[in-house]
Amino acid sequence: MSFNINSIIRPNIKSLKPYTSARDEYKGKEGVFLDANENSFGSATHTAYNRYPDPIQWEVKEKLAIIKGVKPTNILIGNGSDEPIDLLYRCFCTPGVDEVLITPPTYGMYEVSANINDIKLIKVSLTSDFQLDTNGILKAITSKTKLIFLCSPNNPTGNLLKRNDIYQILNNFNGLVVIDEAYIDFASEPSFTLELDKFPNLVVLQTFSKAWGLANLRLGIAYASEEIIDIFNKVKPPYNVNGVSQSLAIEALNNEEKKNKDVEKIITEREKLKKELLELPYVTQIYPTDANFLLVKTTNGNAVYDFLIEHKVIVRNRSNVTLCEGCIRITIGTEKENATLIEKMKIFKS
Ligand SMILES: *Cc1c(COP(=O)(O)O)cnc(C)c1O
Numbered sequence: 567m568s569f570n571i572n573s574i575i576r577p578n579i580k581s582l583k584p585y586t587s588a589r590d591e592y593k594g595k596e597g598v599f600l601d602a603n604e605n606s607f608g609s610a611t612h613t614a615y616n617r618y619p620d621p622i623q624w625e626v627k628e629k630l631a632i633i634k635g636v637k638p639t640n641i642l643i644g645n646g647s648d649e650p651i652d653l654l655y656r657c658f659c660t661p662g663v664d665e666v667l668i669t670p671p672t673y674g675m676y677e678v679s680a681n682i683n684d685i686k687l688i689k690v691s692l693t694s695d696f697q698l699d700t701n702g703i704l705k706a707i708t709s710k711t712k713l714i715f716l717c718s719p720n721n722p723t724g725n726l727l728k729r730n731d732i733y734q735i736l737n738n739f740n741g742l743v744v745i746d747e748a749y750i751d752f753a754s755e756p757s758f759t760l761e762l763d764k765f766p767n768l769v770v771l772q773t774f775s776k777a778w779g780l781a782n783l784r785l786g787i788a789y790a791s792e793e794i795i796d797i798f799n800k801v802k803p804p805y806n807v808n809g810v811s812q813s814l815a816i817e818a819l820n821n822e823e824k825k826n827k828d829v830e831k832i833i834t835e836r837e838k839l840k841k842e843l844l845e846l847p848y849v850t851q852i853y854p855t856d857a858n859f860l861l862v863k864t865t866n867g868n869a870v871y872d873f874l875i876e877h878k879v880i881v882r883n884r885s886n887v888t889l890c891e892g893c894i895r896i897t898i899g900t901e902k903e904n905a906t907l908i909e910k911m912k913i914f915k916s
Contacts, residue, residue, distance in 0.1 A: 569767045571793050574712055574741055579657050579801060587804040589621050619809030622799065626812050629819040630787070634759050640789050642798045643807050643815075647748065647773045647786030651675055653798050654744060654769065654788075655683040658712045666713045667706060669698060670888045671722060673746060676715040686710075691888055696723040696853070698731040704738055714739060717746040719753050722884045722895045724855030726755055736765045742794075744769045749857035751777030751829050752836075759789045766791050776858060777829050778818050783811040832858050836898045842908050843896075848916035850892070859897045865916050867892040877910040 572580070588602035599606070599617070608614045627638035644650045659666060661684035668676045669692050680687045688711065690702045703714065714735060718727040736743050747770055750757050758770045774785035785807065788798065818825065836855065843849050843862055848870070851863040864870050867885030871894055874881055882895040898904065 569740060571766070571791070571797075574658050575797060576656075576658060576660050579797065582800055584800040585804055587618070587621050589618050590804070615809065617809075619805055619807065619812055621804050621806075623807050623812050623815075626807075626815045626819070629816060633819065633822060634757070634789070636759055636762060636789055637792070639792045640762055640795060642788040642790070642795050642802070643812075644786040644788065644802070645806050646775070646784040647746070647771055648675060648679075649802070649806060650769075650771055650786055650788035650798070651679050652683070653801055654713055654742065655679055655685055657797050657801050658742060659683060659685045661685060663710065664712045665708060665710045666715065667703060667711055668715045669703070669717075671696075671720075671884075671890055672715070672717045673721045673748075692720075692723070694889065696720060696725050696889070698727055698735070700731045700734050703735060707739060707741075711739075712741045713744055714741065715744045715746065717748075719747075719749040719856040721748065721857070722859075722861055722882070722887065722890065722893075724749075724853055724857045724859060724861050726753055726856045729755065732758070736768060739767065742767050742769050744771060746771040748773045748776055751825070752833060752858050753856035755856070762789060762791065766793075769794060774815060774818065778825050779828065780814065780818060783814055785811055785815055832898050835901060835904055836860065839896070839898060839904050839908070843911070846911055846914075848914070859895055861890065861893050861895050863891075863893050865892060867894050869916070870894055870911070870914060873914045874907075874910060879907050879910050881907075 592601060602618055604618065605616045609616045623643045626643055627641045630641060631638040642650055665686045665688055666680050667688045667690060670689050671692065677687060688706050690699055690706050693699050716727055716732060719725060720727065732745065745758050747757055750772060758768060762768055768790065770789040772787045774783060775781035840852050840860060843852055848865045849862055850865060853861040861884065867883060871881060871883040884890045884893045884895050
């Protein structure tokens with residue numbers, strides 16, 4: 567396979583002359599700044615936020631690059647993962663013409679973003695054990711298929727996709743293979759970020775929202791070849807990540823140990839909760855998970871969900887999702903939260 571990024575970029579994006587912001591044109595930190603029409607007297611807040619933030623979030627990328635074993639130029643930071651997902655559509659898919667492939671049951675944003683961008687979706691369901699139907703996927707690809715979204719560990723099923731299946735897709739598809747690794751910190755296998763050099767058609771998504779505990783800040787990450795990142799940088803809003811989020815991301819990256827300890831605690835709690843849930847008569851199956859949640863099959867998912875809501879415990883009802891009949895998705899909470907969940911679930915009568 568010979569992959570060429572120029573053959574899949576949208577023509578209008580290829581010829582786009584990007585906006586250059588004040589902070590793109592002059593990058594120095596010292597001086598009298600009269601170039602960006604900011605309020606030089608400060609802000610109407612306690613702390614001053616009057617200056618525009620770094621448009622390419624260089625310090626965040628440098629720290630992240632060291633932790634992840636990639637180059638800063640292989641990284642895009644987005645306003646949540648929603649932004650890199652949307653950028654993939656806008657940079658590589660022509661509305662009303664191109665197609666994208668997804669593998670249900672999976673994360674809902676790939677489909678919503680396709681609909682927003684008027685991109686046709688091809689759906690190839692996972693197998694009954696929630697793995698890729700690689701032959702089905704390779705057969706469903708057409709000359710208009712630009713992206714394949716794979717989610718590993720997958721949401722809402724929790725499992726890792728088999729590595730060899732992913733290699734097979736990477737090796738046999740001439741568009742971009744996007745691997746969403748939102749839950750990779752909880753997984754027992756290494757990230758695909760370490761394979762960027764081998765696969766020019768690979769894009770890996772990660773996020774600060776899960777293991778790093780920063781969902782409120784909206785910080786998503788895409789890792790890819792420098793060529794792909796350059797295209798994203800041309801199209802993204804100039805100051806897409808605010809300065810407060812950038813400095814808190816740096817604070818978190820300086821404290822990776824806290825994240826790792828939380829992950830350990832969450833995994834311990836996950837295994838405990840799994841055992842307790844299996845003792846409930848109406849729980850029929852708990853699926854293997856490499857994430858911070860459990861997909862739990864019950865005899866009546868809607869009833870369990872409604873009952874828990876009544877008792878102020880909120881889980882995600884996945885009963886109506888492909889291959890997930892009767893299932894609820896439970897995020898692993900603190901010890902106390904999980905104890906409350908079990909206490910309530912024990913009084914449910916099926
Ligand atoms: C939670 C989640 C994300 C993270 O989204 P953010 O916009 O970064 O908060 C991305 N992908 C999947 C599959 C998720 O479950």
